[in-house]
Amino acid sequence: MAVSNIRYGAGVTKEVGMDLQNMGAKNVCLMTDKNLSQLPPVQIVMDSLSKNGISFQVYDDVRVEPTDGSFMDAIEFAKKGAFDAYVAVGGGSTMDTCKAANLYASSPHSEFLDYVNAPIGKGKPVTVPLKPLIAVPTTSGTGSETTGVAIFDYEHLKVKTGIASRAIKPTLGLVDPLHTLHMPCQVVANSGFDVLCHALESYTAIPYSMRSPCPSNPIQRPAYQGSNPISDIWAVHALQIVAKYLKRAVRNPDDLEARSKMHLASAFAGIGFGNAGVHLCHGMSYPISGLVKTYKAKEYNVDHPLVPHGLSVVLTSPAVFTFTAQMFPERHLETAGILGANIRTARIQDAGLVLADALRKFLFDLNVDDGLAALGYSKDDIPSLVKGTLPQERVTKLAPRAQSEEDLSALFEASMKLY
Amino acid sequence: MAVSNIRYGAGVTKEVGMDLQNMGAKNVCLMTDKNLSQLPPVQIVMDSLSKNGISFQVYDDVRVEPTDGSFMDAIEFAKKGAFDAYVAVGGGSTMDTCKAANLYASSPHSEFLDYVNAPIGKGKPVTVPLKPLIAVPTTSGTGSETTGVAIFDYEHLKVKTGIASRAIKPTLGLVDPLHTLHMPCQVVANSGFDVLCHALESYTAIPYSMRSPCPSNPIQRPAYQGSNPISDIWAVHALQIVAKYLKRAVRNPDDLEARSKMHLASAFAGIGFGNAGVHLCHGMSYPISGLVKTYKAKEYNVDHPLVPHGLSVVLTSPAVFTFTAQMFPERHLETAGILGANIRTARIQDAGLVLADALRKFLFDLNVDDGLAALGYSKDDIPSLVKGTLPQERVTKLAPRAQSEEDLSALFEASMKLY
Known part of the structure; x- marks a missing residue:
């Protein structure tokens, strides 16, 4: 650590x-x-x-x-x-x-x-x-x-x-x-989604003790070492801040308290994922932003097509956590609870669905584009998106559940439309 | 940080x-x-x-x-x-x-x-x-x-x-x-009290934004900078571990889970107080251990009189937090709750007493010596104990409430007997 x-x-x-x-x-x-x-x-x-x-x-x-x-x-x-x-x-x-x-x-x-x-x-x-x-x-x-x-x-x-x-x-x-007072609202939202996924992915990453290979010489071990008792603290804390302050920070540029908390949450989640790693949302996001055709994010002053990183990461999150929840369902349910879901009566085997619902509700409330289709992707793009994900082994191997190419195809397909 | x-x-x-x-x-x-x-x-x-x-x-x-x-x-x-x-x-x-x-x-x-x-x-x-x-x-x-x-x-x-x-x-x-499996039970207990006080003191220390002087050049700022949003996380987390695992770690040398958790809590609380600082329990502990006459701690294999550090720190904690609670009563009440006190019906103005009671109960359950008197100190020693505390400004100034010499005398006196 x-x-x-x-x-x-x-x-x-x-x-x-x-x-x-x-x-x-x-x-x-x-x-x-x-x-x-x-x-x-x-x-x-x-x-x-x-x-x-x-x-x-x-x-x-x-x-x-x-x-x-x-x-x-x-x-x-x-x-x-x-x-x-x-x-x-x-x-x-x-x-x-x-x-x-x-x-x-x-x-x-x-x-x-x-x-x-x-x-x-x-x-x-x-x-x-x-x-x-x-x-x-x-x-x-x-x-x-x-x-x-x-x-x-x-x-x-x-x-x-x-x-x-x-x-x-x-x-x-x-x-x-x-x-943070200079940030346009869309930038606050998209960067906040990055914090959200850093926290969720590092908290649900494969535990450090189960990662392989584990080189015997410490210098050869990767920075991303799997979830561990220290990064867990940062992840949970960052997630609590996102749940409490992100919407306020997006809606009101002058809400210094909310924007300050999100600025700290970004650093907290960074310390968490910087040690634990991220997994599928990030691994799949790279081709989503890399293969962009014409989409230009609102409020981003750039001269080229651009899917903001946080947006490319968060759009697959409902599908990803539905897929991974079977491995560490308690953690998936716990994070759903932090995001506001009622988990008292939830069944543990529904953990992934409960978290996915909580995420969809969160994104809907923030008026986020309705899935990859809204970025200009269609079913025809799925093979290229999968192909772009395969080289992201460094992070995708940290997912708690292994993925075949078919699994990745299904995850992209399920992310075409969210609501 | x-x-x-x-x-x-x-x-x-x-x-x-x-x-x-x-x-x-x-x-x-x-x-x-x-x-x-x-x-x-x-x-x-x-x-x-x-x-x-x-x-x-x-x-x-x-x-x-x-x-x-x-x-x-x-x-x-x-x-x-x-x-x-x-x-x-x-x-x-x-x-x-x-x-x-x-x-x-x-x-x-x-x-x-x-x-x-x-x-x-x-x-x-x-x-x-x-x-x-x-x-x-x-x-x-x-x-x-x-x-x-x-x-x-x-x-x-x-x-x-x-x-x-x-x-x-x-x-x-x-x-x-x-x-940690090699530690005698008394060593586990006393070192655990050090973790307990690191967490409580750093969480109740004066906030970093209220500390003075605040040198304009960062290199001249002390390592102990007052409580802050990052050290708070470590302090609370360490305290939760102490509350849950210290008794188990003391009672059973083979309880690897409890002893592992305490080993991590020690590092967590270290990161917390290493940035926020400690205050009165530590400031007052130095003369308590420095002026030791004949007391020799059980299970410590030394050839000289010795008050283990953690013991010298924790014995004044009920008096100290009764004294400091008026400044940040919510934090005192919150920590009492973590230590097992029922705080739902507690009045905020009783925060110090509630925390002191929780601490006394915790120490009694662990069979800790009944106050400074049990270490061989009497009222006659109070002036020397106060004199030994005065040079500890580096930490005592981090207390949320300023102390006169009379205050320090009263705190030592209140710590002579605990139960």
């Missing part, structure tokens, strides 16, 4: 310059995206750096839902800058891009696929020392400020994959709820 | 050699005490080191409840050995001694008082890099495997004090429940 350094509080972002000075940084790379680069979170970081006499260069070409190409562009920038520290201001896309830039700039002779997860990449362990990276999340979903994971679209195969190593975990996360 | 790397599981200790090899260690210092040095936990570590070809020297002169003298002896050993890594196998005394040895061997020109907490020492921030330290706890109380704190008796003043810095936090804690 590796956990993370985070500092939480309204206004902690303005301390970033002192933190970097304390770390001895003199030449800092500030990464963000074009939407944020003119907004207060980035301005506050730049002011703090200047005030503390720290030189910096801004890279604001981060792509929302990054690709291998966009990662490599950021890596080039990092290599040229010879930076001694990094600050990432943004959502998961920015933090993940910055992790990759730090890694490959610190390991300049590596090929890009060296550190990418097998079987797509070589999955080599990271042994080079990295520079300090401070992550300042501006969305409340990814938890990337607490994890050693960086996700991207591998364009050649049209699938999402990533890099996973404790070595790329940020040195410090500054979890500042004031930034 | 800085959290800790721990690995939990039956048998994880035997991986220590691989961990050290992965860290590049070649010349390791193994610290333990004379009672443990012939027992399985130490043997397993030595076997693992040998098997991985790692040279090591054993230091088994750790004193149970260490002093500045015993710390300095260990520091001398560490300096001479020029080690590149440390392994501490034992309870809080051993882990704390090893932290100090690592610190001063890494900072050879420092005076001993340089890093000791003010006002007794100079409380200098640690800026030197330390060597990796792996902590293997064999008791379930201190949580020292997760904290940046090392406590000792400063013999000259007859008070406990310590060193507190994130820099001395172990690199890795191997939390192996198999070691």
Whole structure:
């Protein structure tokens, strides 16, 4: 169990310059995206750096839902800058891009696929020392400020994959709820669904003691080690916050309490899944977002078709937990109860259905698109969606129940329409 | 919030050699005490080191409840050995001694008082890099495997004090429940009381947002930062485990489930108080153990008078929480409920008394000595006990309610007899 350094509080972002000075940084790379680069979170970081006499260069070409190409562009920038520290201001896309830039700039002779997860990449362990990276999340979903994971679209195969190593975990996360006031409501909802699924998937993942293989040398064990008594605490706690505050946070941009709680829940769920892992909702989400044709999410200011990550994850959740519940039905029922289902009279063998109903009700209340069909997918796409899921073994193997290709087809089919 | 790397599981200790090899260690210092040095936990570590070809020297002169003298002896050993890594196998005394040895061997020109907490020492921030330290706890109380704190008796003043810095936090804690099967029942009980008070004190400590002073530079902020939304989770969870499993763990040495849960609770409460801090029970405990005259705890194999730390902490807890409850009565009532009190019909203004009663019942059931009088203290000792508490500002200032000398006198007096 590796956990993370985070500092939480309204206004902690303005301390970033002192933190970097304390770390001895003199030449800092500030990464963000074009939407944020003119907004207060980035301005506050730049002011703090200047005030503390720290030189910096801004890279604001981060792509929302990054690709291998966009990662490599950021890596080039990092290599040229010879930076001694990094600050990432943004959502998961920015933090993940910055992790990759730090890694490959610190390991300049590596090929890009060296550190990418097998079987797509070589999955080599990271042994080079990295520079300090401070992550300042501006969305409340990814938890990337607490994890050693960086996700991207591998364009050649049209699938999402990533890099996973404790070595790329940020040195410090500054979890500042004031930034959440800038989020459009749809972004709050979709990033909140990511928190929801991080919590549900890590809590229902295969227990750490049942995972195989279990390499005898600790250094070869994956960051995602299965559910365990520590990640369980984070998962349950994050889920309770989602159940209590997500709807409020979506509906009212000025509800600082609800948005603050969701910002903390995002970090909590990150610590949970960063150690336990995620499974089918995430594994199946990668082709859902990777194969997008024309769907463009509302309130996302991007110039390319985009299924927001949290949406791609949550749409299969009713089908997934109906499928997995037979393995750990108590946990499925418990989480349904946290989400508001009446579980006193529920039968344990109905745990999956009860949780699925609770999820559908939750999504319906938040006006979420009615399944994969609403994103433009049809039955004809299922073989490609299944094919895109198969390489996601790193996470799908953490599901409590093994899946055949037929199982995956059935899960996608059941997710075409939700209500 | 800085959290800790721990690995939990039956048998994880035997991986220590691989961990050290992965860290590049070649010349390791193994610290333990004379009672443990012939027992399985130490043997397993030595076997693992040998098997991985790692040279090591054993230091088994750790004193149970260490002093500045015993710390300095260990520091001398560490300096001479020029080690590149440390392994501490034992309870809080051993882990704390090893932290100090690592610190001063890494900072050879420092005076001993340089890093000791003010006002007794100079409380200098640690800026030197330390060597990796792996902590293997064999008791379930201190949580020292997760904290940046090392406590000792400063013999000259007859008070406990310590060193507190994130820099001395172990690199890795191997939390192996198999070691808990070696603990005598009294050791289980007393170390469990330490967990109980870590949880209660950190949950009722002054909130982080109300603590003063609050240095503007993060590096100058203390490790003990007041209660906060993250340490709260650890505190409550640890308390739930204590309430459910401590009695079972004390009564039956073979109850691996109960002892495993307490081993995890110790680490959980450590992460909680390591960030939030402790307050009056701990602040007042230091003179209680420091001024011991003839009391020797049962089942502790030592050649000097000794009040076990957990006992010295818990005996004042009914008085302390009666005193503090007026500040955050809901939290006091909530913890009473976790400990088994019926709080449905309790009045909020009785929160302190309800919690005190729950604590007295808990201690009575476990056959704990009837207050400070049973340790050999009388009213005549109260001025010295108060005098010994005054320098413990570092923790007593974290109490939710300020205390005058008269308040402290009254708290000691109320703790003379419990039942």
